[in-house]
Amino acid sequence: MGSTDLIITGKYGVLNQQKLLNATSNNINNVNTVGFIRKETQTYTSCVDWGVGATYTRRIYDQYVQRQMYSDCSDYNYYKAYAEGLDTTDRLLSDENMSVANSISDFFDELSTAASLPTSTANRQATMAKLETVVNRFHTANESMFDSLNDVNNRIHDDVTEINALTRSIANINYEIRSMALSDNHVNNEIYLQMLDERDRLTGELSKLMSVKVVEQDDGTYEIYMSTGMLLANGDSYGKLSDELDSYDSTKRHIYLSYENTEDSSRNIASVQLTIDSIGGSLGGYLNSSKDIRDTMRELGKLAVSFADAVNTQNKAGFTLEDVAGEDLLKIENVQGVSSDTSVGVTCNFVEGKGENVQAYDFELIFMDGSYAIYQRGGDDKRIDITSSAVITDGATSTTITFQDSAGDDLYGVSFTIGKTVASMTASGEPRRVFYVKPTMLSASTVSTLVSKPEDFAFASAVRTRTASNNYGNAVISLTSCTQTGAAYGVSVDTTTKKPVFNTNAPNLIRVDAGGNYLVYYADTAGNETLLGRAPSSCNGVNIFSNTYASDGAGGYLTTMLSDPGYEVTVAGTVKENDEFYVEINSGGQADNSNANALTALRSEGLTRTTGSSKITTLNEGYANILAKIGSASNSAKTNTEAAEAKYEQTVKMFESNSGVNLDEEATNLLMFQQSYQACAKIIEASQTIFNALIAAF
Template sequence: MGSSLFSIGLTGLNAAQAGLVTTSHNISNAGTAGYSRQSTVQSTNPGLFTGAGFFGEGTKVDTIKRAYNGFLTNQVLSAETKLNEYDTYSTEISQIDNMLADPAVGLTPAVASFFEGVQEVAANPSSVPARQSMISTAQSLVARFQNLSQRLNDVRAGVESQIKDTVTSIGTYAKEIAELNHKIAVAQQAGSAQPANDLLDTRDQLIKELNQLTRVSTTTATDGSMSVFIGTGQPLVVGTNATTLAAQSSRSDPSRNDVNIITQSGAAITIPENLLGGGKLGGLLAMRSSSLDTAQNQLGLIAVGMSTTFNAQHLLGQDLNGNPGTNFFTPPTVGVQRFSDASTASPQVDFADVSKLSGDDYKLTFTNTTGGYSLTRISDGASVTAANIGLSITPAATSTVGDSFMILPTRNAAANIGVSISDTRMVAAAAPIASAATSGNLGTASISAPVVSSTTDLASFGTAAAPLKLTYSSGNISGFPATLPVTYTPLSGSPITLAAPVASVPYSSGMSIAVGGVSFTLSGAMQDQDSFTLGPNAGGVSDSRNAVQLGNLQTTKTLLSANGSPSATFQSVYSQTVSAVGNKAREVKVNRDAQESLVNQATQAQQSVAGVNLDEEAANLIRYQQAYQAAGKVMNIASKLFDQVLALGQ
């Protein structure tokens, strides 16, 4: 019985010592990131049967268990990966928001200043200083476009660099987790399937850190190894094998990095961006596609709209030398980028109707060998036609089926805009057609200054010495060019178009007439043989009609067609862009703050199970110390009893 008592005391001593070791381990790692509290799991040794019944044989330590709750851990992972996505998105988009909304460096003051210069020319068309001011403010506007574009490119470069670094870090974590899988499997198999708690904690911490870079999900095999998946299920670690990831230049756009899986043969398989949500990587990819691309495209849209419409109106004017107007701004071009494996010659893509541009990017894919193609919008994959998106596409005569090209109508427009005029005399402030009433007219009728909408048929209006002459007789106006149709609109009626040749149109006071791209108004009382001339503007030095039209472009809706008509001005498009970026920045910040609260709640719940409570561990130390002392006392008594038994034999 003494020997049995001694054995029982020894088991208690061992159990208490195990508790003291485990508690000391907990206290030492209370500040270790990812550490899970450990505890001893004891059970009773099988009893010894005697005639008097079963006598206890003490206790045994079955295992050292870590306080781990998979559900709570997954809640923390889910909340943290979303927080890091929002946090990264918020940090990056705030740079764009601060820049675009800044009243000092934004586009709005530069546009306003430029049109003030145009209005000054409209008020003083013969003033050389006014013309120089207009050119100078145009150059300042161009510089503002280019500076904003460069700043966006700087943000883009930073995002691309972070994507590359993040993918490299993900690959490093994958290798470390694969190595730990091997160590855990070996340790647990060698230790009678006992859990390698500290190795498991280390692996969980690596997964936690990986999850902050990209959303992960895991499954655990029977040997203790853990497979890790990223995004929507792409395998990153399977057992002891880690997938190789690399951020490489996109096949369609070398300025962008795609996330690729590198196969054993070295081939790269691109993972679509929409499959890589969560974490820092998800935030970077989402910000790039949803906000950075959009902001840069919208800025380019304004540059394209302004340069194209301003050029179109400037071409309708006449400069101080009496010559037709030329392009005021550098004509924009459409960006076309081939996919790296495309062999077909690039299609010719031009702007057809800038009012239909939306700031989207498109993918053109050849569908046959004779230039047939399909066109899809990148943002949503919808099929579109070139005419509906404001473009003109001339494909190659011969093509390879499947060859694809990226069409970026406005992406680089803000960086490439420029002022084409440096000579003040070349500012086309005047209109090329002038009108006048003949000096011998008997009536009181007058003709308005003509407005020119096309220069194609200006030769039909004669010369300065022999201009076109319109004559009133018996209630009708005659003398129109024989080859041109005429549209006239009575003061209270609808437009009426007559096909060429037009002999005459009925006169009514206040009527408007349009012929050959020139429109004007006739009003007042007519007498037979009263006449009016329309011809080249020989003395247009003080004429500001075209400058007035140029100035009106500031408030004219020329962009973003809706229901067939332009719906936005240059300023309103920029305001919408600033508003969209600002709203997105606020939305992401609000979501980030809310997500941070969710992370704190989930972490508290998880730590209530797995965290080390020093007060509790201090109490455990006392409890195990007392248990150790009590077990020692049992052994001491057993020893004395055994000595008494030996003394009986003496």
């Protein structure tokens, strides 16, 4: 029996070494296989099976390091996607050759040159070209950002498609893993081990696209969750994402999560909307970059409206080279909103002269049976109820909505016209109607020039001043500013002659009384005078109209000030009783450059409001704020990308140091197992020699 024992011992030894050699050979063959985790076969000593116990093949990896690797992978890809999404917008806005701020500065420089020779058409022509360049810069910037937004949205869709494929695959593998585990077919089963590797690889791919947390169950399956705790995949079901366009904003995508069953895909659970900050990974990075791009487009549109409104307002306060009142130099397009009721539309109009009040907000208007509400929507997408500031004016078949503060001053520089009255929309039984308006989202790409010839620039002011020749004092009057015309101000434009004319009660005569006070009158063409108010001598003649207390019509004066006539004057010098000073229509004053100087001065005036603040800045400061905000976000994303990448690489190295295949180590093992195999084979050979010797002895 001795030789027989040797044969059996050798056989088990050879079989055992063969398993060890198989594991090592498999490791070497898969040294470059993506997702492969090193295997190790262990043998347990036994006195039953001829000195060789059971063997068990296992994967060598640290699950805690693996989980950290998933987390670091998600962080790295989030910041990388965020930076990629913002890169084009950041580079475009910061490019000196494409800078809107630089083109605006060039326009004002050329305007200043033209103001020195107000009758020169050559200089006006150059100014006209610079204005066209400003408009082109606005168009290019907005359209490029729109293209970037579409690109980011396409990437969002691609990520959603890939996530769905991964969650379904993970759920199916989970199902197979559980089936094998329950049937005890998983021990030393190479297919089972390969499925574990593949599931880990798929989970790693999923962590690139969104943030995941992994919990291993007793049956060997993974339950994969989002960072917020929402399930993505297990052995029974898997999450299915969908990216859907916003009902009122085609540039915005919402992500919804629903579930499908691994055995019956027709069974699903109703979807729930995910918040952007809960997603992580490249999908979360692209979603956040799309939000920032939309916000930047709103800010740029706000700047375009503020610039156009300021230039238009000032140009209409002057005379052109053809001796007619100035008109708009730039066209600010009305904005059509989106309505849940296709039979009722909404239009947003920008209030003339209130461009500095425009902010980068969207607006949501909701009307229903018995009530209505109006909300302001900012870049963070939060809803702020502004219903109390709305002024509703119902017409016969439509309504107009403006916004005022408690003092009656305009709030947002916009008004809305709806093709149905508020009274009818809130009547009993009326359906819920929602209107959504994005006033500045595309305004930078829709503003256009209206200048058809150089003469359209109104370089001469609509009014001029004159000091009476027979005054006793030596004081003279000068025009401080002329900024506004229209029915609400001192000067209007005659629709027939296209020339400025005084409105009734426009302050155009100043007479000094015995106390040195400045009496302000309106004198009509027939010589009739109406006392409008009095500016006290203490103002020293500076900005008289803004210091004038209105007359009460009975010889006294009110505590309220005279309404702003849209122009201002200053009387400098020593005045005497009965000295007179006049404001006249600047007829035939084409050589005057006072309005050109006022246009040039717009570059240093506060014309655009910081969104969400009462602060009003210059146009260049407003553009710098836009650039700083998007630049800061982009640079921060790039910096965080580098830091996250370094951490991720460190975790990968830590994981691979344990689970990765080391060829030197495997080569050593291969040699050792090969020698053991040969030794076991020698046992069989020796047993055969003994057996043959015993046979020969008989």
